Amino acid sequence: DPSGRVAATIIRSWVENGCGDATGWIAAVRNPDVGKVLAAIHLQPDRDWTVGALARLMGASRSAFAQRFATVVGETPAKYVLRVRMHQARQWLARDGMRVSVVAAKLGYDSEASFSRAFKRVMGVAPSHLRNGGGEQS
Template identity: 50%
Template sequence: MFDQKSENGASVGVDASSSEWINELLLGMRLSGVSYRRVQIAPPFGIRFDTDVRCAQFHFVAQGPVLLRLGDSEQVLASGDAVLLPRGGRHDLLSSPEVQSRDIEQIEALPLCEDFSCVDECADRLDGAPPARLFSGCMQFDLGGMQPLMTLMPGVMHVGTLLSRHPEMLPMLETMAREASLERAGAAGILSRLADVVAASIVRGWVECDCADIGGWVEALRDPRLGKVIAAVHREPGRDWTVAAMAAEMGSSRSVFAERFRHSLGVSPLGYVTQLRMRLATQWIAERQLSIEQVAERLGYGSQAAFSRAFKRATGRTPGAVRSH
């Protein structure tokens, strides 16, 4: 039912030095559902999703097959497959390539509870063709300090490439298949929570094993000495970080550390700290509704005014403008 083969040559082991930064940085990952749909639909069908690029889209196929089309690429999802599109975007789920798609928002759905609805288009079929059963979720996806990884992720992340390394995911997928196929009390809540966990597991598996060859940021994190510094900065973004303090974390001179850091990440050490602080500030102000004074204190600024000046200089906007959006 589930493909347990990993991609040839794609996986890279995680040693103890790598696991430290993975643990630290994944603490900042937030993946929470915005809306979920359970879909039961008879072929021929075509469903178009146009997910905001600031959100991720998750699909689980309880009964397939289903064709996923994203841009010019297509892949067949079998029963038991799950995929995460970390940057959302326009894509289609089809019974066959020639079928025209309908916008999922225009298909009649029965609301079951808050943020959860059901689509049921299973008219009696003379040919006995079985319906497809799907579960889809639109999710807010924020990696916090790991936000640079968003642009490095593939457009589609497939659970099938992880199962051989993470067999603990199999029972979750099997439970999702049962819950999506049966009309049981509480299925909406169980499916929603399982979707969040499976999607987060897909991201974690990719970070651990499949992102070794995608650029300087991850390469720097995998460097035991440099990764230790980056993890420390993410753990304590409000600390009074200086080049000397970061060099001490790495156990090298300031000049050697600064050159190695800039070469690996393409930005100065203090520039990196500022970028991280501004991303966190934007998140805390806009989404967590923290006061500007609270954010300034958490990020180590001596006053609200000093923080506001730094924020405006780095982002071109005032903290108040971020909150108003």
């Protein structure tokens, strides 16, 4: 998505010019290795990301990657990927009107029930709430 790349460039410039704080994803964008991993996660949230695959993107061992990622981003790679995926799911449900079963399958869940539990845990509402006109939640 070209608009996503433009937004990433704008944010990176904003951060590099001292306009952002040094924590969380802002710090990660400043870090080229972790920033590359974040970009990959955001460009392909439906990919089956493993710590090993993300570590290879950064050119590090799994343990070194996981430690570095958690230090810079402030949460584990698995939690971050889950959160990004659930935000993508929210878009597909609320904006695009996809069925919950379709979103679950696109994100690699074996069952709609397991996806729904994960979605509710992260987003605070059931995915069917968004699908049934509940609107976007923040």
